[in-house]
Amino acid sequence: MAEHTVTTTWKEKMAFETDNPLGHSAIIDTTEENGGDASGLAPKAMMLSSLAGCSGLDIVALLKKMRAEVEDFKMVVKGELTEEHPKYYHTVWVDYHFTGNDLKEDKIEKAVNLSVEKYCGVMEMFRKFAEVKIDIHFHKK
Template sequence: MSDKVVTHWKGALQFESDNPSGKMLMMDASSESGGYNSGLRPKAMMLSSLAGCSGLDVVAILKKMKVKVSDFRIDTYGELTDEHPKYYHAVSVEYHFYGFELDQEKIEKAVNLSVDKYCGVMEMFRQFAKVTTSIHYHS
């Protein structure tokens, strides 16, 4: 299976990109870099992709396990290299679960299945970055 994405220059440093779902997104650079700050940054989108990929897995697995949470968020931090081309050499993924009487054993199993088995974006990141994960529970 392959995906195709078309990215079209819109002028200055702005680009519009489609997605196999048909949705569009705008990318741009910061005003300090000559852009208009009107869109998402490509490198930061990689962190969003990582969190989204793993988050989709975790939610689907928890649903199958019949585990309820009030809220769930993922904070993802990327540390760039100092030299060009700058890329994320270290990434931290923090899973935050909210609710009362959270089933921590099942939540940990769901996160580990995503991290170790299912999330393809996580595996891609491992090819160029040290990836660490942590789970946090909030009532």
């Protein structure tokens, strides 16, 4: 069974440095109104980034296998938090944006659906606590 271990160390005020199994690190912080310096990434927003990164990695790999090239690809992920503590994302929107002159829309949709429904483990984790809404946008260059 695969395991991941990260080490997160308090730096100062509300800032922490966290590592990752690939050897990279990031700063986690909060806003000035919450005692931080806003010097890093916010923990809950990092979860949205993780969702996009996980799905994006799947999609890029699938599109390569399908020989469906795109000129540009981005994801916009928005999460709506509950009102009460502990605040968590109860609804998440993932908008996939693909840009190019000759987009193979059927293959792109298939790649997105495979990521969303089969491959992206972070997506599956989000489904345990949030409604996840997906939309695909095609942009001609």
